[in-house]
Amino acid sequence: MVKNFKGVVVFLLMATFIVFFRQRTARTYRSTSQPNGFLPPAACLLVSNTTITPLKNTSHLLVSAYMDQRVKGLDVRIISIFRRDSIQPLQCLFNCGGHCNKTAFLTTPTTVLQHSDNFGFPFVTTDAMCSIPKNCHATHVTLLTEPHTERGSNLSWLPIRNKTNGSEMRFKFNFTVCISNLFGDYNNVLQFAQTLEMYRLLGVDRVVIYNTSSGPELSRLLQSYSQEGFVEIVSWPINKYLNASGGWLFSKFGGDLHYFGQLTTLNECIYRSMERSRYVLLNDIDEIIMPYQHNDLMSLMNTLQQQQPNTGVFLIENHIFPKRHFEPSGMFHLPQWDGVPGVNILEHIYKEDPDRSIYHPHKLIVQPRMVEQTSVHEVLKHFGRRYKVPLEVCRIIHVCKVPRESLQLEQLHVDKRLWDFHEKLIPNVDRVLQRVGLLLSERER
Template identity: 35%
Template structure:
């Protein structure tokens, strides 16, 4: 009887040990396909797995021994998730995800996360799904196409990532001027994440989509979360995620364009990375790469242009709503070591994760001096007066190209009656 009990104990110990290894180490659990051929393909930018996990998109990650990186938004309590690879053979393979919740959650209960899943051996796949448990009865009813598999060839030199348009964004004139400036400086593509905007702004977006300059990614963040325009959580704030999920959209933009664009610019629609010594981004980046060959992320300090100055020579479109950046040529001087909210130009293939002002890269990050380039940030602030500011006319040097380009778009979309 004792021998029998010892046998049972040893057997249970072996199974328990295997279970622990199964749970905590790399997991591949295979079973015959269950309905996968009939499952619909996810089309929304944000898809709820349950009320704690929201999938944005999976991307092939060849830099980490052939794996898949899934951009997601998760609750801080989530500790276990599985990628389900749908193989072309008659198998689905569960692989436990390594969960990396980004540090820049700023106290909110939900934040951006990477789910890293190693490719299962011998599995030819195009689609995957997800589960919070390893049960084959997952209830998962959507397939997600794994993007960047294989990686595309680079088709753009510069892509600008903009996130996000919210609160019925209506700044028509500044949007047109900013996009036209991006084009003058060398952008071949702009990616904008849109929650909502005015009808006039939507007309502008459609124009640039038809032109081939713009990709608009729907960003229905307020359908899933109580959102906030605050970046930091504080007691009493009725919000689950900060600043409309901005970091999630930026990381999706990073991976969406990783193999399409040589360089990626991370900034807001009211910001322009403006060269001082060079005429455009191509010459700027060529000089910076020659000077800093081991740098993959370049940060440009923000300079606020907070009030307009009456200038009838550039008051050309009074019927168009929004800020006219050509009337903003007084800059607020930056003070000492104060944080100046820099934005970035990066080689996306060297970056694993991005925040708003800083990116994670194994190579160097270099801060660029204001005599080389600045982040022109045109945003009205009533607390400033002319005596607080200093002249800065660099943007004016582009007016011979910018004015006719902007005017052409406005005459097409918003002709005066």
């Protein structure tokens, strides 16, 4: 009996020691992993599956996170949209490479960089910059409004992208076009197809489009291009979170944010393309950046880079082709396109001379690795040089409604550069329109 009692006591002592040891080890692990006192949740990470993620307890919106070690002391850039009058101190919370219950979490202070262009709107494109803690192999990040909290299960995490070392980059694409956003049920199908097929002839490999809303026919065409792999559609439901403006100036158009977040999407596209594209074109869907002394964009850029070494930003002058003036012979008024919504750019050969007495906008070709922040017509922060490309070398063909409607036909100049590509362009446009059932057959004409 005594022997059995001693055995029970020994067993209880050993069990108590094991429980104490495990608890001590667990406490030591949390303390080592989280010196600021944050206790990680037991559940797996809740990774955001949308392009816009509200930041809890704020008016701010998070978009995406990228590794960016070009700025000394800062390693991660979180592209976001902040309300300018309510920016408070924030903490970056990193997941240091663990999984579920074995996760390690660390925080560092956040440096908030507002972009200088806000056009008077309450919300502004923002970079939340953070340094990664030592010995942290960070995979995901989010922001905290308070440095100490014991609840992490409600946090939405962003994956950290762009982790390739600069010397190891192997570009998948030579050229990517970034179309900032489609909104207002945009349905200019014919001009859209012509522009994309023109870019394909010029050597563009990928077109990234941020889509808030588009018309029914254009949506069909977008899906077709997406399935083919030429177009990457990024859902951009900004109107679910903000009263997004359809104009560029707050005092005139009102709203929360400039042009449905155009500045945010342009910056996001640069970082999205940083590891995979040699060059990025930043322009609107009704604009074509057109070389005039070369037959494709790669030949153009090879010449420019040789003439302008260490240049990462090339500004291309905008030239407007009023859509109210038509080429008189009608040779490119093609009957198979009569039922397609939108503008036929081949019919518009008359262009305005830019009014250089006032600010004249440019659009951009950039090396994304040499750009830190961009606006619509200018780069805000960059590395290396910038260069305005002479108009006789390259300029924008912009077929649109003109701001200077007083100009008469005799004050315009003929420019038939698009016609140099018509033999390939027309059948290519026919092919994509036929694929989505928008091309009229001979019986329907």
